[in-house]
Amino acid sequence: MAPKTQPRLLVPLDGSSPAEGQLQIAEVIAAWTGAEIHVLFAADEVLPAEAVAARARVPAAWLERVRVHAARGEPARAIQDFARGIAAEVIVLASHGATRNLELPAGHVTLGVLEDPPCPVYVVRSALSTRSQIHRLRHLRRILVPLDGSAEATQSIEFASALALRAGARLLMLHVICDRPELMRAPVAPGYSDQSHYELEAWGEEFIRSSFARSARPPEVRAEVALRYGDPGREIARYSRDEDCDLIVAAWGGRLSPGRAHVVRTLLQEARCPLLFLRARTLDGP
């Protein structure tokens, strides 16, 4: 029997700021599965091996705790390819790099990685202190899973459930009935509402049942469901604050072209708790 491979976690660094905070967060996430931390520095130039860690600004104290790699080429693609190559479980990526334009939800490399990641991506945001992120990730009590009614969104239930089971956390599943239907990918409300007081009652139950039916949620995981109305991104962010959530696990379709990924963009800017994104496998067609 082949030895079981140790899980791997990837931390892309661009050297634009000290890596200590990002590495600390990665270490907490790596502890979830006992993963090995791999650091990747993507650059246009060929660097001698001994220079990579310095250029990536990996503190010396970390050099024995992580493995450092370099890759050439367009950073987002390089990160994706490398993550695939090492079968990374999670990518821990800073929201902004060298450009540091905090008015944008994330930098172009991060957004590029989010478009087609081979695994979940934890986005380290400078809007949140490293300490608070570490604390929340170490003590997961409430994990928020936004659901938009699509089959893809329910994939986040499986990932979040595994996490919740391990951490003893509770799942909070939130569906936002949207007042901007052009933003949504799937039916988000009952198709017809003959008498809304009964329709929402029946539809809410069915929405949750069908979401669970598509996912593999261990029965031991405690879960609650909530509905909100309004702009999905804003309501998810607001709900996460109101409920003091420790982590948001969101699946999304992966297209960041203008007019798309409204929820992802809004959460990157407005959520006040850690964010982890899954690129969902398409189930219902393109």
Next chain:
Amino acid sequence: MERDPTDVRPEAPGAESLPASMLVYDGFAPHVERGVEAAFSVSNGLFGVRASLEEGNPASHPMVIVAGVYVPTVLAASQTLLATDDPASVVIAIDGERIQLAGAETLAHRRTLDVRHGEVARSWLFRDRENRQWRLESLRAASAADERCYLHRLLLAPEGDAAGTVSLRFAAPPVLEHAEDRAASRTVLVTSADVPPLGTIRTSRRPAGDWRLEGDTVTAPVTRAAPLHIESVSHVGGGPGVGVVEATFDQMLASHRRVRSQRWDDADIIIEGNDELQRAIRFALHHLLSAAPPHDGYTSIGARDLSGEAYHGHIFWDTEIFMLPALIFSHPEAARSCLLYRYRTLDAARARAHSLGFAGALYAWESTDTGEDRTPSSVILPDGSAQRIFTGEQEHHISSAVPYAVVQYWRATGDDRFMLEYGAEMVFECARFWNSRVTVTDDQYSIGKVIGPDEFHVGVDDDAYTNAMAAWTLRTASELAGRLSTIDESSALALRQRLRIEPAEPAEWAATASRISRSSFFEPRVVEQFDGFFGLRSVDVSAYRKGGVPLDIALGFAAVQGVRAVKQADVLMTAALLPDVWQEDAFRANFAFYEPLTAHTSSLSPPVHALLSAWLRDAERCRSYLDETARIDLGDFRGAAGGVHLAAQGGLWQAVIFGLAGFKFTPDAVAFDPFLPPGLPALSFALQWRGRRIRVRIAAEGMLEIDVDGPVTMVRVNGMQRPVEGRAVFAFDPTITFWSAMQQGGTYGA
């Protein structure tokens, strides 16, 4: 095997060879399973049973729902129909290992709804962990011959020369009893489930083959030649005692099929040229015929019938306006029974009117067993906020819906005895209500603070639909008061005396009717739906339609009050029911105005628009709304999870028969003004009218064939009338609209 749902298409694997009276669902998709269970449910009006997997599944929601028996619920509904366990549910194991879809390798899985016989069959071919192939087949029927009887057959056999020991574990340990039937003396397994307040559901199971009973489990060695074969008969609400001679399962099934197929043949509709519409109309007919309650007048039909728990079995205007027309013309005894339910609850309607300071009868907006109004006054929404509900207080047009159905039934059947003993009383009391409901200010007769079919807007004044139907009720009651005397003078007099109808009262009803504002529409202008409607804020209704979000849910209750949009046909609904109060140009102008403002948030709306589009000869809209209606429950099944939208199915029937066939009637004649949009070359259907069985075939090239089984019948096509005995052929011009035909003397509906 799991895949996303498909439409029920005959091109699904293996379905091509099935007759057109079968609907097929291949595969299994957990997230829509509850919708499939409801869509493929069977019922006989006394109870309904969903097409759930017998061996159970996390996605399943098996149940038997019993009509007319309401139990308290902590939910806002306060009362809900009794739902209990399905006796067909059983834990199945092969050689000690429980079998379920999730754990087995499924090679094929199919459910087939035989709409003609009202049965659902299931076939599951799977491979177990020992690599043996097995086939499980089952059949369910809610007997149309004996309404207490639920028939279920289960067969499990290996393929090839495989063998195994099969065990079935029931919810409760069965008792062995000895029973005689015409075939032989046999041992049966009997379980009784106590289901208060219904009584018991007693199930007799007759396993075939070499089996033994240990506690709650039946075990049998099984081969292909000696399958496990169990026939179960459940009596809902009691059953025969031990040793009583019973018919065999096959005999009971044959009786059921005989009754059901006769009803089907009296109602079937064939739409040539469009398989989806054909399936949809047959699906609609299956559920409408299955919903027909026992003929004892005790109960009626709830919004989702007996196929699911949504709406808790509460009875709305949906029944009288959307469901009953199909039954009036295909199964009039059932329609009569539904109207008798309204007669049985008339005292509750009187009490309600009185409690609000009105005369006559105000029927419950949401009715259950006693006729008291069960509409919740508020509800806690899933986001935790509280919402007031006003429909129970203000949606009074229910007291026009009941008289409308009474009169429609009477005119279609000629059941004078019903009208004298029951119907007229309901019409008179509702007229009294409207006469007291109207307020008169400066000779302006108004009905204020109501909710019309457009439930977006509450507390409105002079809603067009409410006013028009109130005026109709008053006018009809006045005419009826005089008419009854010509039918049976002494009975009519006795009724007037019992109800203390003053001599001047009928004339007063007629006078009030003629003065109610916004109740007739002969001028070619757009009618304001209610006072102030034109001044409301405009909103892009089509954007919400495209996004699939009901407008009131998207905007919220408060915001939707202020927008110029309608939930469903309101002004336009008056034309669907009372075309006589419209002039064609007026109707066209109002359709052009209101149709774009209609959000179709209610499932009742698309079929009404299909019907009206047919009358307007708008082929594109007609097809679009027909297709939308067809998809309400059959589209992706999710919407049907809580039960089939039976009113929408009734609406589809009306869109086809009243719309495409242009069927109209009076007590003296039947009339047709057909219109078949391109792509529908022919339409055939059967209906009953005044004791006659009538079959019609309409061909798009302009030929109508009619076959009347019964006395000579006056038939009018495009206004041209002649008596028909047996078979006749008429030519028609599809460009002739209903109104132009009306000008030649036709009238419609009630």
